[in-house]
Amino acid sequence: MDEFEGNKKKYTPKQAKLKMESFCAYQERAQQEVRDKLYTWGLHSEDVENIIAELITENFLNEERFAKAFVRGKFRIKKWGKVKIIQHLKAKRISSPLIKIALREIDLDEYEENLDTLIQKKIGSQADSLSLSEKAKLMRYLQSKGYENDLIFQRLNRKNS
Known part of the structure; x- marks a missing residue:
């Protein structure tokens, strides 16, 4: 056994479930x-x-609640777009139907405002004077x-007209 494996903590199923309850209570997982x-x-x-089934039954673990919280957080705080949010949810093995439900948390007007804000921050008022490489x-x-x-x-074409 190498050094790295020797450092890993081992838990009984009962201990692990208790630790997972606090892990899931701290934030959605x-x-x-x-x-x-x-x-x-x-x-x-x-x-x-078995532990996962118990955590779901006891409402510590809820995929839909996680997906919705993830979408809200990444959209509002990090200003991520839908493409990136979907990629990250898929990486966490969230099902497509749940992803669709979670994406409803995004208000379309707010989504477009976020995009406009990002554009504004990057280029300021010089939208019409951007070179091709700057646009790229x-x-x-x-x-x-x-x-x-x-x-x-x-959005870029609207800024130019």
Whole structure:
């Protein structure tokens, strides 16, 4: 056994469940996040799935609640667009139907305002005097924030007219 493995804490299923209750009570968690953590504590798959089932039953773990909180947080605080939010939810193994439900947390007017604010912060009042390379750089930035290409084009063209 190497050094790294020797440092990992091992828990009984009962201890692990108690720790997971506080882990989930602290902030919303995805099932996969909880599952991964339980496996790092040396639990077997049957124990892991039983603990997850109990956490769901006792309402410590709720995928829909997690997905909605994730969408609200990333949208309002980090100003992420839908594309990036969806990618991150999929990485956390949230189902497509739940992702659709969670995305309803985003107000379309506020979404477009966020995009306009990001554009404004980057270019200020010089929207019409941007060179092609500056526009390309702005596009890449907005895409990296997770906004859809057609919406970016629409907002930029509106600024130019």
